[in-house]
Amino acid sequence: METPPDAEHRLDTALLARWEAHPERVAVLDGDETVLAGEVRDRAVRIAALLRDRGVRPGDRVAVLLERSADFVIAVAAVVLAGGAHVAIDTGNPAERVDFLLRDCAPRLLLTSAALRAGLPEDLGTQVLTVQECADADGPAGFRPADALADRPAVVIYTSGSTGRPKGSLLSHRGITARLRSLQNSHPIDENDRVLHHTACTFDMFLVEVYWPLLHGAPIVVAAPGRQRDPAHLARLIRDREVTTVWWVVSLLELFLLALAPGERVDGLRQVLTGGEALAPELVRRFHERSGATLSNLYGPSECTMYCTAWVCPRDSGLRTVMIGPAIEDTVLWIVDEHGRPVPEGQPGELYIGGVGVSLGYHDRPELTAERFVADTLGGTGGRLYRSGDLVRAHPSGELEYLGRVDRQVKIRGFRIEPGEIEGTALRVPGVRQAAVVADGTGSATRLVCFVVLDTGDGPARAAERIRTELAARLPAHLVPAAIVPLERFPLTPNGKLDHGRLTALAADAVPVTAGTDRDPAADPAADAAGHEEGADGPAAAGMEALVAEVWGKVLGIPAVGPLDDFYALGGDSFRAVRVVRELEERTGLQVPMYLVLEASGVAEFAEAVTEYAK
Template sequence: MSPAHASREAASDQPGSAFGRSHRVDTLLLERWDRDPHRAALIDPDTGGVVTASDLKERVLWVARALRERGVRPGDLVVVHQERSVAFVVSILGVLFAGGAQVALDVNDPPERTLETIADCAPRLLITGPASRLAAAVPVLVVTGEERDRDEPAFRDELGGLDADQPAVVLYTSGSTGRPKASLISHGALVSRLSAMQGTHPLGADDRIIHHTTCTFDMFLIETYWPLLAGATVVIAAPGRQRDADYLARLIRECDITTFYCVVSLLELFLLARDPAERYDGLKRVLTGGEPLSPELVKRFHSRSTASLTNLYGPSECTIYCTAWECPRDPELDTVLIGSAVEETSLWILDPDGKPVADGEAGELYIGGAGLALGYLNRPELTTERFVPDHLGEPGGRLYRSGDLVRTHPSGALEFLGRVDRQVKIRGVRIEPGEIESAALRCAGVRQAAVIAQGHGLEKRLVAFLVAEPGTDGTTLVPTVRAYLRSLLPGRLVPSVIQAVDRLPLTANGKLDGALLAQWAPGPAADGLPDLGDIDPGGPLEGVVEQVWRAVLETADIDPDADFFDIGGDSFKAVRIVEETQRLLAVTIPLETLLQEPTVHSFSTALRRLTEQEQTC
């Protein structure tokens, strides 16, 4: 059996491994907090607030008691709908201590989508903040982060009798049928993964990690639960600043951050947006993943930091990650691998008949072991389809069909080759084109819809093709559908380009011809776009800004009140817009200005203030 197929079992005496699969997250946290009550558990650098382990325990138990008093019992789902904050961390932990499973939803998602998700998971309760405008048809508990109760609830004694196989976390991801699917992750699976991470990248009391990842991306579990279980400190990034490389770089420097996770595209942004001479030697370890990592990016990072760089791979169905590969400091590096199985994990590379392939041959990756999700919430058919009996391992085991093509590298680690289905990843986000197509078909006037991913690496974007109903004008349908999708889907799922066509191309057997559709997609440039070299900086400020945006975003028209990230913008285009605007206007523009004022109108207003300040100085 080759290393690619091997299973790594837990070793109780492994150095740095502090957790065990038989434990629940809540009992482990209580042990940690009681062992070192005065340790700084959470830091909010923007307010200067520090929450000790003792304080955090009091607040979490208060929330847990409030949830119990409102009827939450072991196994119940509780939605947490709060901005990233101390209160958010208190809420998600409070759910676990009440015996429930947390369903954290992004407050920036459209209200209709949030309400649909709440209806889908049917939670016992909704936790939100005092400023929430969400009117959900479920009981609500408002949590501010200041709650505390020094009388520990009696149900603390019940925690030891609860099952480690009970769900702890529910994570929603894009669904191919148009309905998002939710993975049920147990306490045991979560503890297993966090134990594996602690075993290979041990955190101590002096370590600090930034929590900046959106709560709908499973890596936020690494940023919160891992350091709290290990006795390290979580530094909470301000809401809305997760795209802001300048802000995050400042946190790394001023808050003595030792451990940092970021998707590959954010790592690229750091190296694009910051001074090339700036180094990150204060960091001990950087974790990345979510999308393919290039050898060139690895080399650029290593030239700027002494920290280790580890490439993580794994779908949320296997709880955060299932393979890891520490990138070597090799100037001749030509291939980035995804690594080998982590602790308590089995991997198999199988052909379409379910048989192991020969070493070096491509096949679909099947994942087994302690980290597997329990299945999909309320989706028994899909669970049966994707979580299959393990016919190669121990009787009674399960394997998850990842849909990813991999092969064994001569070193024994795995190499990621792509997908076996239509699923794509853009900026680290897993996207099912079918979900977007389903949403578009709900818009009046749309007869057919098809969505593809165009481009590679940093330039990859979503392109949608629409066939109008008879009698509907395709030119007017495009802006209607764009507005409709913005109201229904998160910005990351709204295609950068939407194009009306007379028909969708089909193959000889009547299926959608994706290859031909990709040829129909508009190229990166289009006639009528402004040339950056011809823009007159002496014109009206908002007009100059609009021309820069149109040129960089490669779009003929821009609504002055449209969000930059909803109309095809990303972190890399943001860097270019700031650089080009600085060149034209001869004014220093912090990158965070665009990220905080992401419309043509608001960005122009902010630039006007910056210009006046420089003239005053």
């Protein structure tokens, strides 16, 4: 293979070099499937050659719609080998969201499975290649890396958009390889390590879980699709597969610790990376009580390629402030005031980020790119700075403290959420005249509440249920509000602007609509036909249903929960699922695995699942 002159800053050549040096080493562990590095290479090269045959050229976008699996790992690597930029699409997205992403990124091709292809419309407007077709194809006679890829995009990551339209950040080969090189220098891994891959492909840190181990010979341990927030499944994988290295968004780290049995430790881990949300000192202490692994707090928006600061949390029981750390290598940070001027040392200001990791901008969004990526007039480098919107303060040690946002953006379970995107979607629902979204709560208890002013004459409960149903059909789950609250009019400040402070205060009392509290029974005759009144399987089932409804109401703070209600539609999440499981175990003496809440989220079906599991 001829080595391109820019090979040092390219993901494709680095991957090929690693696979060719050690083809016999295990690269991916996916359930019962073990894939060696040489097999990853052969399968990825075969797909890459087919992508080129189908017209993929350097810089072209290729959408990847696959469940988390060895196939997914190989597919995204294949797009990079072909010279394209992969746009990984979460298979859990609603059909409307998938359609938007495919239209917006305008891919040269969609790479998916035969099963998922069957669920897509025929008029996609892009050609489709399935992994089954790739497996049946002959391998290429030879394969040569594309020319001049270092400063072309390798990945497109979509994040929530303040204008109501998600935006795709273009991450270059140079930026990704620099970030992974920095991570390896500070947190080295090798063939003796194993890295857990569980992060959703909508979050850029999945790149760390895939490319970092592939480049350094550590096997990737793949979490089962849909189980990425099931702490019991993750704990079992860590133990049985001898995982040493994990990235967890802060909320999932907290969830994992909450689910551990009293006194249970996690000492097989060697290092844990976390970030995506503010990390509390108390959570650091709880982690160190349960594990001898190091805990590192990483910070950085997708626009700066995965992360740009890092701080190893000290084992200090008196820790009072968790830092996000100093800049990593090849990174420049500035803290500026509202006029873009550096603030005095120790004063808070907005963080501007520069260096090799700054992305190429947003796909097909020149105005937004010009707004967020500005010329570096501070350091005289001639490069660009990304305006993060994050408020920070530098300490005398040079480490940064995260203080919050300078705009309305919020973080929930690590996802960046722009309320404007949800508001824009709500305004497309018939009958909605005005919409405003606020965040309620802090930490793992944070939830979204959407206030609306209606044109229709629906009752408040019916309207709220209808609006939430439509939002769930159009938005990813993390963007769907926990509660919809109709108001006659929105509160205004003295100068006539929307009073977000008043809405935030009202959000604390917002209760999700339940199927059992304000619904006309005639509107759902299937409920009676299914025998929900007395329980489909007799008194025992009815008793379990009643108990489940009572426990859900207690945990979710809802006065009445009916048999048709769904745990997640009522605002439930993984944290509350742990509380539900613990409460049921205390009340019944049964062992209730958490995955039952994930797989059977309706009151009646969950009660039936618990009853069946106990037999």
